[in-house]
Amino acid sequence: MATARRDVDVADLVSRARDGSARAVARLISLVENDSPALREVAAALAPHGGNAQIVGLTGSPGVGKSTSTSAYVTALRSAGKRVGVLAVDPSSPFSGGALLGDRVRMQDHATDDGVFIRSMASRGQLGGLSAAVPQALRVLDAAGCDVVLVETVGVGQAEVEIASLADTTLLVLAPGFGDGIQAAKAGIIEIADIFVVNKADRDGADQVVRDLRYMQSLGGRHSAAGAWRPPIVKTVAARAEGVDDVVAAVEKHRGWLAEHGEQERRRTARAAAEIEAIALGTVRRRLGNVHGSSDLDAAAAQVVSGETDPYTAAEHLVAAL
């Protein structure tokens, strides 16, 4: 086994990733995840090779069957001849530094399929949000020729919204007995879902979940305008692969709608703008630390605590000295 070298041949890695090397894909994701010195080089090398993959976000409360659903979609997409990437993001643990994978066992069905790339990431975003590595990892999978990249996350409010902001198409998975209707409405998730999946549809209460969703849709919102996408509600029993083809068809239909309405371009441009801004702010953040030394920030903080100054005045001084 080769140990990590200082000098990484990024161009070679990208070339091998594009040829379908799972090892090269894994290595590139590790590079972006660890914010390595090669990160910028990786981003530059990936730039010309992106924009093909449809990014499909998949979210929902714990227990609704997200992992089972993801695995079933992978199977269906593979049957259709698509190359598939899976990125499992766990934003619930700011401390562990490692993704809690829950039921990843089913994904092992795909472990030996070289048309599927599977990767899990923890969220380690410094500003409390999703790690900046997530969009970069998506670029790696995109450049590696994935037709569809499934981004799966556990349902913990804000993170779901952030995943949706990274995706071309967002699936919200629900199931009977989770009180999901109300929870989803509360978290604003209803507003960001492009497709509703009612999983475990063989259980009591599934039809009630569908009715609840229809009712909430009838209340209007962003989908009520003419020509707008009206999120379909698809019933599945993912564990038996029932309804899974309907989900895949709905995802494909949404891709068509996005392209037809210029929405794909709009979403991707907004995403790139947010990404650029986040990187720029990260640079400034590091510079604030480097230029002044953390002792200057600490001194300003001590003055705020003692009441000598207020945080706005202190911040102004720091920025002025940039």
Place this chain on the structure above:
Amino acid sequence: MATARRDVDVADLVSRARDGSARAVARLISLVENDSPALREVAAALAPHGGNAQIVGLTGSPGVGKSTSTSAYVTALRSAGKRVGVLAVDPSSPFSGGALLGDRVRMQDHATDDGVFIRSMASRGQLGGLSAAVPQALRVLDAAGCDVVLVETVGVGQAEVEIASLADTTLLVLAPGFGDGIQAAKAGIIEIADIFVVNKADRDGADQVVRDLRYMQSLGGRHSAAGAWRPPIVKTVAARAEGVDDVVAAVEKHRGWLAEHGEQERRRTARAAAEIEAIALGTVRRRLGNVHGSSDLDAAAAQVVSGETDPYTAAEHLVAAL
């Protein structure tokens, strides 16, 4: 009723807030919440008058009885002659712009008590986190002479952690039947709680929750070092005010520990540093938009989407032109 004036006499408002005017407190919080032009003036006027209040964060899953607990603590603190502020923060809805208050009815017990200030805020943080207004609102309540400010939030992962980062003392409220032990461990909340409250302790399963917590504590972590604070576990039935005095005593004991170990100063300085940094980054963020015009950022984003450049290079150009 006076309508909103352009020119606000901030010094007068702060003076009246310090004299105990609930109207002045409410007005000041509105000013900081709405990011009004007077915000900086408010911050400067508040600076010399802070540092007295103990900020107590209170978090937990929906249904464990947070509002009932908060109300019961207010009653107990008032009996002890303390002035109390309550800030209810709902970070679960990035879209509504209005706080979902849930069961605020009980708080009406305190509505006519001029030793209690109650305010609810939605989270509208632009970077996905808590609104920058939250620490400012805490400063208002602190300057208004509150001895204790209770900050209540619903349990949605990241937000709980953020609330904890604002508080001197963090209470995690649990209850039997919510599977909270595992949930809390997963969200990293166990690691940030200073006091565990097992509410609804008259119900089956309360002792099991206590045992689960003890077991998790026995696994070590930051509390295992000598002299470290070992979070007590307090059982309550908040609806009947049972155990509430024990919670108040634990909060008081924690205040003493913080002071004794220099931890109060350390936490407040770290908090001020984070706040200054966030304000500085906000300034830079606005400047990125203003200097270049959003069209420049949009143009850079379009280049990233088309593969002409990568987001790091685009960000570098934007920062260089600052």
